[in-house]
Amino acid sequence: MRISFLGGGNMASALIGGMLERGFAAADIQVVELQEEGRKRLAERFGVRTVGAVDDALLDCDVLVLAVKPQQMKAALAPLAGRLARQVVVSIAAGLRLADIGRWLGGYARLVRVMPNTPALIGAGVSGLYADPSVDAAGRAATERVLAAVGSTAWIAEEAQMDAVTAVSGSGPAYVFHFIEALEAAGASLGFDAATARKLAIDTVLGAAKLAAGSDEAPGVLRERVTSKGGTTEAALASMQASGFFDTIVAAVKAAEVRGRELGEQLGRD
Numbered sequence: 001m002r003i004s005f006l007g008g009g010n011m012a013s014a015l016i017g018g019m020l021e022r023g024f025a026a027a028d029i030q031v032v033e034l035q036e037e038g039r040k041r042l043a044e045r046f047g048v049r050t051v052g053a054v055d056d057a058l059l060d061c062d063v064l065v066l067a068v069k070p071q072q073m074k075a076a077l078a079p080l081a082g083r084l085a086r087q088v089v090v091s092i093a094a095g096l097r098l099a100d101i102g103r104w105l106g107g108y109a110r111l112v113r114v115m116p117n118t119p120a121l122i123g124a125g126v127s128g129l130y131a132d133p134s135v136d137a138a139g140r141a142a143t144e145r146v147l148a149a150v151g152s153t154a155w156i157a158e159e160a161q162m163d164a165v166t167a168v169s170g171s172g173p174a175y176v177f178h179f180i181e182a183l184e185a186a187g188a189s190l191g192f193d194a195a196t197a198r199k200l201a202i203d204t205v206l207g208a209a210k211l212a213a214g215s216d217e218a219p220g221v222l223r224e225r226v227t228s229k230g231g232t233t234e235a236a237l238a239s240m241q242a243s244g245f246f247d248t249i250v251a252a253v254k255a256a257e258v259r260g261r262e263l264g265e266q267l268g269r270d
């Protein structure tokens with residue numbers, strides 16, 4: 001299977017790195033990227049073919065992944081209009097709706113909307129996938145093969161729910177990194193050197209996530225197991241509750257979902 005990327009930034013790099021780790025061949029992957037520096041980095045790091053503008057070789061692929069920022073998409077698709085025939089076009093852009101992408105492509109419906117996340121780089125991503133009803137089983141299978149190589153996948157029933165996927169798992173790693181930053185800062189403020197504070201914070205999140213992933217019990221039950229009556233965790237959780245930690249996270253995810261819908265509506269007017 002040949003895969004081409006339009007845009008070679010953060011997310012394309014995470015996907016390509018994860019795919020190569022899982023046995024995809026560099027010779028089957030191509031990237032069109034505007035930045036010369038970006039092209040050099042991709043070629044050196046991954047050994048993939050990079051070009052500065054769309055060419056026929058780039059379009060000779062089974063799956064074309066659209067990995068430019070939502071605001072860049074319409075302009076980036078202009079050179080592709082009327083040149084696609086068999087490729088499954090997979091957009092990973094936040095917010096953008098398939099109908100608008102299809103229109104910008106001059107009327108093309110073999111489209112799948114996917115929301116991956118950056119842990120794809122180490123094969124630990126999770127992606128939500130939504131296919132235009134006109135995409136056949138082979139097109140869905142090809143898309144799933146790419147994303148399953150870099151993590152778990154879930155087909156989403158309604159395109160409108162893709163903004164919620166974006167808010168929960170697409171942006172989600174940033175929330176977790178922010179939590180790690182806070183735990184690390186707390187450790188440092190309690191006197192640990194930087195390296196020790198970081199190790200304690202990261203290994204705690206890693207261990208807790210692994211425990212939750214491997215357990216039949218809900219995270220809330222696992223939380224209760226840490227929380228001894230009258231102990232230290234209880235004091236911390238009471239402090240979190242008093243400052244609205246849980247509601248803050250829920251509100252943040254909702255803000256991301258709203259922003260995704262806004263992006264789709266605003267950019268789709270073009």
Ligand SMILES: NC(=O)C1=CN([C@@H]2O[C@H](COP(=O)(O)OP(=O)(O)OC[C@H]3O[C@@H](n4cnc5c(N)ncnc54)[C@H](OP(=O)(O)O)[C@@H]3O)[C@@H](O)[C@H]2O)C=CC1
Nearest residue numbers: 007008009010011032033034067068069070076092093094
């Ligand atoms: N980062 C993440 O965690 C996730 C991102 N996404 C989605 O992935 C997409 C890419 O995000 P991300 O990788 O973070 O963004 P980046 O800005 O890192 O990558 C986009 C790259 O595409 C380049 N580019 C812009 N226009 C064109 C063009 N016409 N042809 C070729 N290359 C072009 C950009 O160049 P320049 O720098 O000059 O603009 C940039 O290098 C977005 O739509 C985002 O919503 C989805 C899931 C997670």
Ligand SMILES: O=C(O)[C@@H]1CCC=N1
Nearest residue numbers: 093094166170171172
């Ligand atoms: O922040 C963003 O808009 C993109 C989409 C999900 C993660 N990053």
